[in-house]
Amino acid sequence: AQSVTQLDSQVPVFEEAPVELRCNYSSSVSVYLFWYVQYPNQGLQLLLKYLSGSTLVKGINGFEAEFNKSQTSFHLRKPSVHISDTAEYFCAVRRYNQGGKLIFGQGTELSVKP
Amino acid sequence: DGGITQSPKYLFRKEGQNVTLSCEQNLNHDAMYWYRQDPGQGLRLIYYSQIVNDFQKGDIAEGYSVSREKKESFPLTVTSAQKNPTAFYLCASSIDDGLRTDTQYFGPGTRLTVL
Numbered sequence: 001a002q003s004v005t006q007l008d009s010q011v012p013v014f015e016e017a018p019v020e021l022r023c024n025y026s027s028s029v030s031v032y033l034f035w036y037v038q039y040p041n042q043g044l045q046l047l048l049k050y051l052s053g054s055t056l057v058k059g060i061n062g063f064e065a066e067f068n069k070s071q072t073s074f075h076l077r078k079p080s081v082h083i084s085d086t087a088e089y090f091c092a093v094r095r096y097n098q099g100g101k102l103i104f105g106q107g108t109e110l111s112v113k114p
Numbered sequence: 115d116g117g118i119t120q121s122p123k124y125l126f127r128k129e130g131q132n133v134t135l136s137c138e139q140n141l142n143h144d145a146m147y148w149y150r151q152d153p154g155q156g157l158r159l160i161y162y163s164q165i166v167n168d169f170q171k172g173d174i175a176e177g178y179s180v181s182r183e184k185k186e187s188f189p190l191t192v193t194s195a196q197k198n199p200t201a202f203y204l205c206a207s208s209i210d211d212g213l214r215t216d217t218q219y220f221g222p223g224t225r226l227t228v229l
Contacts, residue, residue, distance in 0.1 A: 009154065046217055046218075092157075101159060101162065102218060106155060106156045
């Protein structure tokens with residue numbers, strides 16, 4: 001069975017500080033990897049995705065993530081956060097051969113303080 | 115504007131009543147999905163449909179039903195058999211181009227509260 005683990009349920013940071021949100025997955029087959037952001041009482045918006053190729057993926061709003069196959073990780077980073085980045089972030093995986101089904105992590109609540 | 119709409123945004127229901135949540139998309143996507151979101155548990159797949167008139171159970175289908183009579187619509191019924199229906203429900207869609215690399219796009223969600 002595949003699973004996704006987001007290692008931190010809450011991450012408080014000060015504005016302009018760097019941040020890393022951690023995501024590990026388990027799967028016996030190749031996967032596609034995604035990060036989504038959810039603002040309060042809204043749907044999810046895609047930040048970035050890894051399908052193949054370069055392991056460093058750049059997304060919207062200055063976020064990037066690095067796929068590490070040996071460590072089965074896909075951590076999300078931003079060098080300098082803003083108050084507006086306060087939201088919940090979800091890591092998700094989809095197995096290479098399993099259609100459109102996404103498996104989500106539990107979410108990480110990023111709280112940016114002034 | 116292309117996108118996914120869900121209605122209503124907030125829904126209240128009494129115990130023992132069935133309720134139907136609407137999801138409509140004008141993105142011409144083949145695949146549609148329903149997720150349930152609870153605090154601290156991420157999103158869990160309820161049902162999904164890859165083509166009109168066909169759908170499959172997800173991980174937590176018990177107490178829910180769906181239909182897919184039109185490409186653009188995928189309503190979810192929360193039945194009285196669902197033991198703990200209070201949650202945030204999210205609908206999504208994707209192209210499902212067969213290459214399995216497509217992205218899911220999400221609607222704004224419906225918050226269901228059972229009184």
